Amino acid sequence: MKTVFHAASTRGHASHGWLNSYHTFSFGGYQNPDRVHFGALRVLNDDTVAAGMGFGRHPHDNMEIISIPLSGDLEHQDSTGRKAVIRHGDVQVMSAGTGIAHSEKNHSNTEEVKFLQIWVFPNKRNVAPRYDQQTFRAEDRHNLFQQILSPSADDAGVWIHQDAWFHLGDFDAGQTTEYAVKRPGNGVYVFVLEGDATVNGQALHRRDGLGVWDTDSLQISADSHTQLLLMDVPMSL
Incomplete structure (x- = not known):
């Protein structure tokens, strides 16, 4: 058995006022050659987004992207015309495949939203972009x-x-x-x-x-x- 331990206090951190983000693996301005990925797990971001704020439209390709709200609700829009709200208790996956552009913002104008953004390397490249979302009790x-x-x-x-x-x-x-x-x-x-x-x-x-x-x-x-x-x-x- 092999293990690797990552204490919460050793994560990368970015604060942009409207966004407070902790990175378990290298992401954005946090680059650590010893913490690039764990197998197929590439990104584990622990994000807090202020009321009414969010990520503008940006592209992805050939990545499986999972969003898990921990509190509050996340609003999603993308280049296919899809618009959805990912609520606390929901899990959404986006298979970016050949390429898609999307935006994510806090659905509330009064409360912050906390969510996990997780990226997993796919085992198939250039698939048709798709979404899946379910609610869990x-x-x-x-x-x-x-x-x-x-x-x-x-x-x-x-x-x-x-x-x-x-x-x-x-x-x-x-x-x-x-x-x-x-x-x-x-x-x-x-x-x-x-x-x-x-x-x-x-x-x-x-x-x-x-x-x-x-x-x-x-x-x-x-x-x-x-x-x-x-x-x-x-x-x-």
Whole structure:
């Protein structure tokens, strides 16, 4: 088993007034050659956007981009004419493929929005751009892992062009569980949304991250009321 630990305090940080962003991996002005990606996981940004503000239209291609609001609602528009609101409890994926331009802004003019922006390298290039969005019930992840993303439209959650699986879990203090890696050769990046946990002997706190690979399972203990995001991704590109 191999691991890499990223303490919350070691993340890159950018503050633009309307945007407060923390980068687990190299992004924008934060460039760290030791933290470019974890396997197919390329970007993990923890963003807070002020009321009424947002990202202007910008292009993407050949990337799977996942948006997960943690509080508040995010408004999305793109060059295909699509307009949608991604609400707290929703997960949206955009397969950029051959290319698409989109904008994201806070849907509220009075409250900030907090969301995760996650990029995953695809296993197919130049696909037709597409979207998938679903709503997930928080009670369905109480003391267990709720699958929110997979490689198949026939499986639970949104789907992407990659052999990746994402899970959310909300665990009471003292709960223990085991997570089985979904695919041989995959690794798992654990991101603590709230609380404290111990994963394979490593103590983790709010917004800490731990990458684990060369193993077939993770042993997880909630040391307090804990919310976790698990990203199970290929380690080779």
